[in-house]
Ligand SMILES: Nc1ncnc2c1ncn2[C@@H]1O[C@H](COP(=O)(O)OP(=O)(O)OP(=O)(O)O)[C@@H](O)[C@H]1O
């Protein structure tokens with residue numbers, strides 16, 4: 001940035017569009033250390049975002065407009081994340097070529113790797129590195145990203161409908177990895193992994209769960225599942241015949257039973273029976289969830305990677321607050337489970353502190369998106 005700045009010159013605001021909430025993170029980067037200047041969260045009307053797709057762009061645009069009325073949320077340029085089961089992230093090996101040549105080659109090669117027709121897809125790629133094979137071939141490793149054109153167009157419509165400009169689109173999983181493990185695709189502390197080990201980041205929201213596996217500092221695998229908070233609530237609602245809102249309150253109150261304790265809810269509690277039923281339903285859902293995560297992690301480990309184990313899982317997302325979920329996952333997945341802290345790599349300004357601390361588990365995507373714009 002020069003002395004005279006025509007625009008604000010500010011990095012784009014991280015905008016996370018979710019099933020239940022839109023969130024914004026405004027980061028300032030002074031002397032190389034990013035500081036969260038403001039943070040906000042606003043509800044999204046039910047049904048406007050389904051399975052990571054914006055089905056009602058104008059409802060989402062109104063929620064974003066409301067978000068931009070929150071204190072300190074300003075700036076016209078935003079970076080947002082996409083996350084749904086149709087976003088494809090693949091690590092591929094290609095003969096070495098220069099970036100310009102790769103740009104063209106990717107268009108031809110991509111169809112071999114992605115299940116959606118190339119004309120319906122928007123492609124992006126990141127060069128991870130290059131290497132020599134034992135037979136002296138010069139190869140390169142490329143992370144290929146493909147998103148459905150419709151997904152991207154609906155995102156543009158929602159953002160522009162709110163009077164903002166979409167400066168760039170990121171994959172939500174990459175943003176999660178960035179806020180959990182450090183900035184940039186290739187950068188994070190080496191002591192996180194030992195030889196033969198990888199780490200995973202699991203973010204459980206309301207409509208979606210994002211799983212990312214990171215090996216040698218690079219997110220090499222991502223998967224999006226629809227097993228998440230809403231499913232937990234729905235299971236309680238079904239089994240007790242409660243409205244979704246009542247089931248939601250009971251879910252948060254009950255949590256999972258403490259597997260190390262022998263006493264459940266106090267028997268004199270008038271809701272003890274309901275709590276027990278809710279916990280049983282949650283336990284069944286969480287077991288399904290564990291099986292699904294295990295399938296994803298096993299799939300990754302059986303691919304060409306060198307890692308044989310996932311040593312540590314960083315857990316984030318509002319649904320990660322479900323009481324005792326971490327112990328269930330630790331037992332079910334045989335890995336160390338730690339809660340991810342989205343504030344680990346940033347400073348927090350006084351204007352943002354109270355809001356972000358209240359939403360600490362939900363803040364990782366918005367912060368990670370904003371981090372991608374300041375580094
Ligand atoms: N204390 C809690 N215990 C258990 N679940 C909780 C708790 N607090 C919030 N949740 C759950 O978190 C979910 C909302 O998460 P969040 O706001 O992060 O979703 P989102 O980002 O809008 O959706 P998406 O899944 O599309 O990313 C709801 O299912 C809610 O029940």
Ligand SMILES: [Mg+2]
Pocket residue numbers: 016017018019205206365
């Ligand atoms: Mg979310």
